[in-house]
Amino acid sequence: MSERASSENVPGSDQGSWQPIARSRSHELVVDQIEEQILAGTLRVGDRLPGERDLASHLQVSRAAVREAIRSLEAQGVVRSAVGSGKDSGTLVSAMPSEALTRLLRLHVALANFPMDDVVDARVMLERSSATLAAHNAAPANLDAMREALNGMDSPGVDQETFNDLDTAFHVAIAEASGNRLVADMTIALRDSMRRPILQALHALGPDWEGVADQLRADHRAIYAAIESGQGETAAELVDQHIRSARAALPIAGTAGAVHSPTPTHSRRPRS
């Protein structure tokens, strides 16, 4: 970590100030227009966009350009399309931030843009706070969800995949109990981004995985007890230890693989 801002010492503007210059692709212009309306508040959740053909003719671009723009927004969980006629059809402004965030982080973790240890540290930061808040705010329904996950993990003969999904459900339940949707969604996304590496690690453990599972079960029970009894600080501490020890216990690959070649910030030579 460092070697950043090596050749750009222009005062008064940090390294992030260099706008990526031009934006000419037509679908991006369409995206910009739609984004602008969202940012300005003109378009709100539930509103319908004009039909693709209408939009295309109004914006003076092809329908393909409009569709590509919609795909882009769709990938960000901002709109959703449905065929047919009637109120729920067409392309309308939606809100699926959790799914979008999850897809995004999963891919970037897989690409090792985000090393596994960074993910673990981020989880600790967020989940410590979530646990503290959960200890104060948890509604009965939240506690039920946690308990349900715990009980599921105790089922005899549970396989690695189910166990991990329930483990995730437990952590998600804590995040949702915090009352902060953003933090909950980020937690979900981070946890999910580790799913594949975790499963690989669990399988790599072979029969020993039951031992690890037992440790996790004990951790979870202790965390649950702290939250249920309103001991925020204790819960935070336990979550912290739990996440770190779990990471240590699992032979997770991920971060390996020599992440070389970090994009040399090519400066564009205009012409000669």
Add this chain to the structure above:
Amino acid sequence: MSERASSENVPGSDQGSWQPIARSRSHELVVDQIEEQILAGTLRVGDRLPGERDLASHLQVSRAAVREAIRSLEAQGVVRSAVGSGKDSGTLVSAMPSEALTRLLRLHVALANFPMDDVVDARVMLERSSATLAAHNAAPANLDAMREALNGMDSPGVDQETFNDLDTAFHVAIAEASGNRLVADMTIALRDSMRRPILQALHALGPDWEGVADQLRADHRAIYAAIESGQGETAAELVDQHIRSARAALPIAGTAGAVHSPTPTHSRRPRS
């Protein structure tokens, strides 16, 4: 917080278990195939995808479907396309998680899927940790970036927009000094998602904004001093107070405005 899981008391399966069933659109199948290769590690940063025409014929879909898939991945900062020939042309696996994360959060904050207070709380969680780490890990370059931002903010006659951008730069510099790219990127994204509301608030303050700015300058200097002298805990505490008091001082709209579902009473007035 509550009223969740109101009608879903089906035991043995939590509320998130109902998968959205089908996935038939062809561009999504293309995305799935590419994603699969990324998750499996077959495709890595810097690798080139086959040309759009090749991919289309191999996958037995139209070129339009391939392009829409690429747009989707591009929106997630996973690939990047360039025309021309030569090594850097074509569509290749890239890594721009920060930009993608920023766009995503900005839109969802604007849509009020994430209330402003949630964003503030999340920032506090992350930046507390970042400040602590920065106090221990900050490289000279990081400290330079912070100082540069601080000095810029002291420039006489600086306008609200520039001031805010430098303010952002300061916080970003702290996040990057933490050594955790993921946390840094999330911090950048969160800060940026508040840009527009903050600017509106600063303008709404009128001439009084200078007073607020002075307070922010003082906060920043104190934070910088703590980080430079390695006092992690102090830095964390100062950052916490700084963010919360700034939020209190700014009449930020955002979360207000009676967000909720505006009723589908959309009276469709057909023409004629």
Add this chain to the structure above:
DNA sequence: ACCTCTGTGTGGTCTGACCATAGAGAGGAC
């Protein structure tokens, strides 16, 4: 050795067509 021009492969864009779906509304049966 250097410059210039052309070839070729890449994404970018557009046109226009057809398909699949699902609600709306007309029309008939009771």
Add this chain to the structure above:
DNA sequence: GTCCTCTCTATGGTCAGACCACACAGAGGT
């Protein structure tokens, strides 16, 4: 009147084929 059924229509989904703009590679000239 009430209900069912059929057709109409608007919507996104998909495709084929064409052409453009760009940028490097390499041939060919100087």
